[in-house]
Amino acid sequence: xxxxxxxxxxxxxxxxxxxxxxxxxxxxxxxxxxxxxxxxxxxxxxxxxxxxxxxxxxxxxxxxxxxxxxxxxxxxxxxxxxxxxxxxxxxxxxxxxxxxxxxxxxxxxxxxxxxxxxxxxxxxxxxxxxxxxxxxxxxxxxxxxxxxxxxxxxxxxxxxxxxxxxxxxxxxxxxxxxxxxxxxxxxxxxxxxxxxxxxxxxxxxxxxxxxxxxxxxxxxxxxxxxxxxxxxxxxxxxxxxxxxxxxxxxxxxxxxxxxxxxxxx
Numbered sequence: 001x002x003x004x005x006x007x008x009x010x011x012x013x014x015x016x017x018x019x020x021x022x023x024x025x026x027x028x029x030x031x032x033x034x035x036x037x038x039x040x041x042x043x044x045x046x047x048x049x050x051x052x053x054x055x056x057x058x059x060x061x062x063x064x065x066x067x068x069x070x071x072x073x074x075x076x077x078x079x080x081x082x083x084x085x086x087x088x089x090x091x092x093x094x095x096x097x098x099x100x101x102x103x104x105x106x107x108x109x110x111x112x113x114x115x116x117x118x119x120x121x122x123x124x125x126x127x128x129x130x131x132x133x134x135x136x137x138x139x140x141x142x143x144x145x146x147x148x149x150x151x152x153x154x155x156x157x158x159x160x161x162x163x164x165x166x167x168x169x170x171x172x173x174x175x176x177x178x179x180x181x182x183x184x185x186x187x188x189x190x191x192x193x194x195x196x197x198x199x200x201x202x203x204x205x206x207x208x209x210x211x212x213x214x215x216x217x218x219x220x221x222x223x224x225x226x227x228x229x230x231x232x233x234x235x236x237x238x239x240x241x242x243x244x245x246x247x248x249x250x251x252x253x254x255x256x257x258x259x260x261x262x263x264x265x
Contacts, residue, residue: 091231
């Protein structure tokens, strides 16, 4: 959403304090960006959406009329560069990256299904889990998984979602197996606790990929020509970090589209 610049005349400590008090009493939501770029009497706000912009403008102009203060509201000119955020419609699976965990689902409807009997049966015919798997579970290079699905899905380490609301109806306590199939020397985490954290982090990324939460950005000029683009950002956290870096590289970018207005600060 494009910011608005608010100028009040006269501006002094009393009128500024009165404006902030009125905004607080009106309970109108807003993001205060800072001083407006033009003039010393300006305040820059970023509305949450179009309706919020209307509410904010009305609240400020009504206050100006009541307080006998001139309120001038301007929309700054476009900055000339725009950023669009889009869903990545063909993102690679996180397991495709070298040096990642391998997830085996026990549900035949899932893409990465593997018959649990082939994973959990002792090839020697003995009772219990195969020795190699027992050793991996003890070392933190394999973990049993739980799964929850209610609209969107969520993978987690076994037992980590037992207290999730509705898990008893929409969750499976023993839903899969996560295995590190590379040499342990290739794993940065060396302790069981650190490997557990690493596995949990991978599951967050894998869950985001399963739910289609993979994004890309496109930077355009005023004519709509692409200046830069990159896709494959899994999850919103990594996307927000990338956007911050883009602002350092390109300067001010005007959000274009719903997703950009959601994620661009």
